Amino acid sequence: MDPSKPLLNVLIAAPRGFCAGVDRAIRIVELALERYGTPVYVRHEIVHNKFVVESLKSKGAIFVAELDDVPDGVPVVFSAHGVPKAVPAKAEARGLFYLDATCPLVSKVHRQAERLIASGHHILFVGHAGHPEVIGTFGQVPQGRMTLVETLVDAETVAVPDDAPLAFLTQTTLSVDDTAEIVAALSRRFPAIQAPRREDICYATSNRQAAVKAIAARCDAMLVIGAPNSSNSLRLVEVAEREGTRAQLIGRGGDVDFDWLDEVRTLGVTAGASAPEVLVNEIIDAFRTHYDVTVEKVVLREENVSFKLPRELREAKPAA
DSSP states (O other): OOTTSOEEEEEEEESOSOOHHHHHHHHHHHHHHHHHOSOEEEESOSSSOHHHHHHHHHHTEEEESSGGGSOTTSOEEEOTTOOOTHHHHHHHHHTOOEEEOOOHHHHHHHHHHHHHHHTTOEEEEESOTTOHHHHHHHTTSOTTSEEEEOSHHHHHHOOOOSSSOEEEEEOTTSOHHHHHHHHHHHHHHOTTOBOOSSOSSOHHHHHHHHHHHHHHTTOSEEEEESOTTOHHHHHHHHHHHHTTOEEEEEOSGGGOOTTTTTTOOEEEEEEOTTOOHHHHHHHHHHHHTTSEEEEEEEESOOOOOOOOOOHHHHSOOOOO
16 A cells, blocks of 8 residues: 555456457457468558557558558458448449448338338337447438438437338447336337337446446546546446546546546446557556555456357468
8 A cells, every 4th residue: 555645446347348249349350461471451440549540550451541542452341330331332443352341230220111111111210429339320221211310319300211111220329228228108109109129238338238228326536547438438437437437438548537537436447349458557557646546346247248259250361
């Protein structure tokens, strides 16, 4: 113990950090660089985390906004959030070799959307406008066959076609509680609306939110490690605040606001699904410059999910 420093008890939530879909997407870029050499292009951020993106850049990945920015003759990877059908179609028309790093749980939502449209349904999609996952999902179906529902107010007022059965799907990284309220409103307004066979909000999103709830009441404040454009990280901040605990999103150890932590004696820490564990350790080290720190890991449940890599990366490397 260091008597010159105030005590800080840090409760680290688990599960936290990388999910199976994020881990798979990053591995796809790393293996593509190993197999095909540099450069490998990536359309959009592979996952929403600056540290991860910069790390991959240092290995030879080049991140671009659109397929038009990718030159001919180089591999391109599509991000974990998924892309509209038009993107791989355009890549194929150009003869580009591409690897699709879309999270399999996002792909599951895409296939559900296709099946519902094929059976004549109109889809109400619960999600956040402008998020890459939402853009990608809307890009799976013909225009006008899906309507976005962002809020409870939207759920209470959305207009639907009179001539089509209804179904709903959701973005995978939403607030579990907010989504339940929206779905309840839709089900009340449209009793025949068809629900997904299984909940679309992914296991990692649900688990990380539940882990925050498990420790929030014990904490004076919470820090969520993640990027400001990371939907699942922002939802973790909201979950903590809903539990009555003030919370803040933070990127790295150098971003710690020690004034904000004044008088905090028990601090909760978690990380969004695209934030690596190295950033958790970095922030704990930053605390130690100001506090005498004790660390307690609070494990709600274990995660043992993994997803297969694309076939091209599982096959033996062609002989030189």
